[in-house]
Amino acid sequence: MEVLLVVRGLSNPFSIPFQSLEHMEEKNYDVLVVGTGAGGGAVLWRLCEKWRKNRKSIGVIESGDLLLPTHIYNIPGLRKKWKKYYNEVSNPIGQHLPQFLGAEQVFAVGGRTLFWGAVTPRMHASEFINWPISEQEIDTYYQIAEDIMQIHQASSINSLHLQAILQHLHSKGFHEASPIPSATSHGKTFSSLCFLKNAWEQHPFDFAVKARALQLLMENGKPVGLKVGDHNKKIHVLRAKTIVLAAGSLETPRLLLHSKIPGNTIGHFLTNHSFIKAKGEFISKKVGNISENIRILIPQTDETPYQFQIYINKRLINAVGFGKVESLFDNNLTLDPLSVDEYGIPKIKINFSYSVKDMEIIRQMNEALHQVFNYLGARVVHEKGKAQIHVMEPGEDYHESGTCRIGNDPSQSATNRYGQIHGITGLYVADNSILSSIGASNPTLTTVALAIRIADHISNSYSKERTK
Ligand SMILES: Cc1cc2nc3c(=O)[nH]c(=O)nc-3n(C[C@H](O)[C@H](O)[C@H](O)COP(=O)(O)OP(=O)(O)OC[C@H]3O[C@@H](n4cnc5c(N)ncnc54)[C@H](O)[C@@H]3O)c2cc1C
Numbered sequence: 001m002e003v004l005l006v007v008r009g010l011s012n013p014f015s016i017p018f019q020s021l022e023h024m025e026e027k028n029y030d031v032l033v034v035g036t037g038a039g040g041g042a043v044l045w046r047l048c049e050k051w052r053k054n055r056k057s058i059g060v061i062e063s064g065d066l067l068l069p070t071h072i073y074n075i076p077g078l079r080k081k082w083k084k085y086y087n088e089v090s091n092p093i094g095q096h097l098p099q100f101l102g103a104e105q106v107f108a109v110g111g112r113t114l115f116w117g118a119v120t121p122r123m124h125a126s127e128f129i130n131w132p133i134s135e136q137e138i139d140t141y142y143q144i145a146e147d148i149m150q151i152h153q154a155s156s157i158n159s160l161h162l163q164a165i166l167q168h169l170h171s172k173g174f175h176e177a178s179p180i181p182s183a184t185s186h187g188k189t190f191s192s193l194c195f196l197k198n199a200w201e202q203h204p205f206d207f208a209v210k211a212r213a214l215q216l217l218m219e220n221g222k223p224v225g226l227k228v229g230d231h232n233k234k235i236h237v238l239r240a241k242t243i244v245l246a247a248g249s250l251e252t253p254r255l256l257l258h259s260k261i262p263g264n265t266i267g268h269f270l271t272n273h274s275f276i277k278a279k280g281e282f283i284s285k286k287v288g289n290i291s292e293n294i295r296i297l298i299p300q301t302d303e304t305p306y307q308f309q310i311y312i313n314k315r316l317i318n319a320v321g322f323g324k325v326e327s328l329f330d331n332n333l334t335l336d337p338l339s340v341d342e343y344g345i346p347k348i349k350i351n352f353s354y355s356v357k358d359m360e361i362i363r364q365m366n367e368a369l370h371q372v373f374n375y376l377g378a379r380v381v382h383e384k385g386k387a388q389i390h391v392m393e394p395g396e397d398y399h400e401s402g403t404c405r406i407g408n409d410p411s412q413s414a415t416n417r418y419g420q421i422h423g424i425t426g427l428y429v430a431d432n433s434i435l436s437s438i439g440a441s442n443p444t445l446t447t448v449a450l451a452i453r454i455a456d457h458i459s460n461s462y463s464k465e466r467t468k
Pocket residue numbers: 034035036037038039040061062063064106107108109110111112113115116117118119120211212213214246247248249251255397398399430431432433442443444445447
């Protein structure tokens with residue numbers, strides 16, 4: 001048996017055994033979770049917490065292998081080289097998707113949380129107006145998510161430089177500028193591996209890696225299991241009463257569409273953030289003595305449908321802006337019958353374009369970022385071959401969402417308010433694809449909050465069944 005090492009603080013290693021698919025084929029799991037990124041990790045952790053005193057069986061399959069034992073920033077020597085390493089290991093799926101050129105996937109234990117920036121704001125209140133869940137209801141789950149992910153402010157609030165810059169931005173009308181909220185675990189950058197560790201400590205589960213979910217198996221309109229491919233392309237059948245798909249916003253709908261799960265909106269309402277980047281430097285030489293890293297968030301407001309993250313170190317400023325993108329039915333993902341993968345499963349095609357409204361937000365965001373630089377007394381630095389503030393390709397934000405969005409109306413959503421595929425008991429989605437909309441905020445905290453809520457719903461459903 002192989003052993004997975006999950007390292008929390010680097011001095012505190014922890015192991016979870018991997019199971020073979022042959023072993024897992026002998027069981028009928030109460031819950032089978034597919035994928036170990038942000039959503040899969042969160043749903044697993046919460047189920048294990050809820051079921052720590054009972055014998056419910058949980059299986060987890062992950063298509064990738066153990067790539068890193070912790071978030072890349074926690075590994076001495078790799079922090080600065082993270083982008084190079086990321087490029088080597090990620091799958092540049094966007095190269096085959098002309099309208100979503102920037103998309104990349106990571107198939108690994110921990111998914112994309114091995115590389116994420118851990119920026120974790122809540123979604124702006126206005127987003128919840130059209131959600132099937134109220135802001136008050138999700139608040140409870142935000143609190144649980146923020147607690148387990150130890151969200152704190154990334155820059156020291158006592159820094160005089162930070163205070164001065166914040167005051168200045170507030171006086172110029174950016175009233176909500178604040179230090180960036182960031183997810184940690186014992187002072188290190190958080191990854192979904194922390195969810196796996198916390199889950200295992202409460203309730204053991206069977207865990208197979210290099211195990212790729214290929215197709216859902218249905219009987220009488222209910223899921224009964226999954227076809228899973230191993231690294232030798234051998235097909236296994238795993239059985240489960242409840243299946244939670246958390247394979248990401250591109251893979252989860254692909255699996256559902258290939259399995260012919262009914263639902264006219266599966267794969268539709270693909271949403272992301274329009275994404276701009278700029279580098280700058282302070283004009284005044286006096287500012288050169290800012291020695292600490294300052295990280296500021298200028299969040300979305302009622303009037304400004306975009307968010308800025310500003311990173312200041314010495315005289316240099318790096319800024320990124322995320323703009324709200326409309327959730328539109330016609331921005332969608334479908335199967336491409338002409339192109340199949342090594343298992344014979346159709347690859348995906350994507351139809352995606354920014355609407356007139358999205359383009360106007362990109363224009364406003366560009367203008368506002370110039371203003372921020374001006375107010376800070378900084379100038380934008382021209383980068384070789386690139387416009388001063390450049391607009392990134394669709395997909396390059398890595399925030400793609402919405403392809404199985406939650407909602408009350410099946411003609412407008414793939415899943416109900418608990419992430420269950422409309423009309424199919426026992427089949428859930430718990431990754432970025434369930435987000436109804438994402439406004440201008442980084443999506444992962446909200447996905448984790450929803451995944452925790454889905455786990456609570458599953459565990460409550462089992463309790464109700466027992467008391468019948
Ligand atoms: C460089 C970078 C920086 C980012 N920074 C931030 C940030 O600061 N803040 C933020 O909120 N978000 C950020 N993100 C985005 C964030 O990582 C995602 O929002 C989040 O990881 C999505 O979670 P998920 O569960 O939907 O998918 P993922 O984390 O991608 O997990 C999907 C999992 O499913 C597995 N899988 C896929 N297909 C199958 C299959 N068929 N069978 C079995 N397993 C499968 C994958 O291997 C993976 O483990 C960043 C992303 C990147 C790449």
